[in-house]
Amino acid sequence: MKYLIVGLGNIGPEYAETRHNIGFMVLDYLAKKHDAKFELGRHAFTTEIKHKGRTYVLVKPTTYMNLSGKAVGHYLSSLKLEPDSLLVITDDIALPFGKIRIRMKGSAGGHNGLKHIEQTLGHNNYPRLRFGVGDSFHAGKQVDYVLGKFSDDEQIDLQTLIEKSADASLAFGTIGLERTMNQFNTK
Numbered sequence: 001m002k003y004l005i006v007g008l009g010n011i012g013p014e015y016a017e018t019r020h021n022i023g024f025m026v027l028d029y030l031a032k033k034h035d036a037k038f039e040l041g042r043h044a045f046t047t048e049i050k051h052k053g054r055t056y057v058l059v060k061p062t063t064y065m066n067l068s069g070k071a072v073g074h075y076l077s078s079l080k081l082e083p084d085s086l087l088v089i090t091d092d093i094a095l096p097f098g099k100i101r102i103r104m105k106g107s108a109g110g111h112n113g114l115k116h117i118e119q120t121l122g123h124n125n126y127p128r129l130r131f132g133v134g135d136s137f138h139a140g141k142q143v144d145y146v147l148g149k150f151s152d153d154e155q156i157d158l159q160t161l162i163e164k165s166a167d168a169s170l171a172f173g174t175i176g177l178e179r180t181m182n183q184f185n186t187k
Helices: 019-033 065-078 112-121 142-146 152-174 177-184
Strands: 002-007 039-041 044-051 054-061 086-092 100-103 128-132
Touching: 002 019, 002 065, 002 152, 019 044, 019 054, 019 086, 019 128, 019 142, 019 152, 044 065, 044 152, 054 065, 054 152, 065 086, 065 112, 086 112, 086 152, 100 152, 100 177, 128 152, 152 177
Parallel strands: 002 054, 002 086, 086 128
Antiparallel strands: 039 044, 044 054, 100 128
């Protein structure tokens, strides 16, 4: 069994460890935990890990957030996978910091990366893990907020939340989406 896990983010040191790059941070943790190294591929940095008899292809798009669908479309096609074998990890300002919500499908909710994936696939029927980053910003400051680093208070729990998101990503392949949602969606 093979699964495609796509962590959304922006390439470049100026975006490292920002709220918008939580998808990259989760995949970096998974790769490090499994002694895997990312290599530059088409539209993305990729690596493969194995867990409980499953293969996970980890993808960090190099297209910047707004064109994330290019990488998703390419790897789904080249790996001959259906969208139900895909999990997209993204930040979400509509959820409070630390809340994790896994869904089978859903709207882009104003998220440009999800919008482009939806445009590329022609539908929104693909699993996603939404990582709450909160909405502690003033009107007109959303871009600065999501492209900003996590606060000192958020840093206290961030690593634990990254590990929980990584565990949920692996569970997606081993126990299925519904059981993963039941186990990891936080109240």
